[in-house]
Amino acid sequence: MGRINDYPYAVDGLEIWSTIETWVTEYCSFYYPSDETVKNNNKIQSWWSEVKNEDHDDLRNDTWWLEMNTLIDLTQACTVIIWIASAFDAAVNFGQYPYVGYLSNRPTVSHRFMPEPGTKKYDDIENDSNLAFLKTITAQFQTLMGVSFI
Structure with missing residues (x-):
């Protein structure tokens, strides 16, 4: 963190990311206590297939997609989604009003x-x-x- 002390977006963003990730990990671990419960859950697999193959069909063959076979895959995906829909959106959009x-x-x-x-x-x-x-x-x-x- 020493290199980014003078960059509030990064410092605050990392703290918010960490908080979201901790909460998501605890929440998902409660309902999906093992990798097998994630891998064998039809609703999660169906959701992830839709995200990857229908919502992003132009990117479906990219190598960066999570496999959604582990609890870590699930928590990473959920953390990214919550981050984008909350802190990232606020950081990008709230500063527009003084200009617009x-x-x-x-x-x-x-x-x-x-x-x-x-x-x-x-x-x-x-x-x-x-x-x-x-x-x-x-x-x-x-x-x-x-x-x-x-």
């Missing part, structure tokens, strides 16, 4: 195409780019609705 919440940074819609050079609309942009921009971006009500959803 200000309409000028990222308008939700443009009401005009970019004009071609030499046209009157293009000249309008060169003469008063702020006014041209305001004619293009989302109306106030639509903006408020969009920002409230974000």
Whole structure:
């Protein structure tokens, strides 16, 4: 951990990952006390087959897939899924509001195409780019609705 002390996402992320992994291991171990109980469970095998062969059919032949024959395989898969759906999603998405919440940074819609050079609309942009921009971006009500959803 000495190399990443100044990288909060990694330090905090590793602690959260470890906590998720500990919980998943304890939980799965309660219901599946041995590798055989995982390997012989039709629902787990069916689920994993669907994940691998239907949901990711373009990647089904890659060598990195877990075999889902051991308790470790099950806990690793569940830990990754919970991590992506919780801490990873929060880290990636929660920081968007300060940028996206200000309409000028990222308008939700443009009401005009970019004009071609030499046209009157293009000249309008060169003469008063702020006014041209305001004619293009989302109306106030639509903006408020969009920002409230974000």
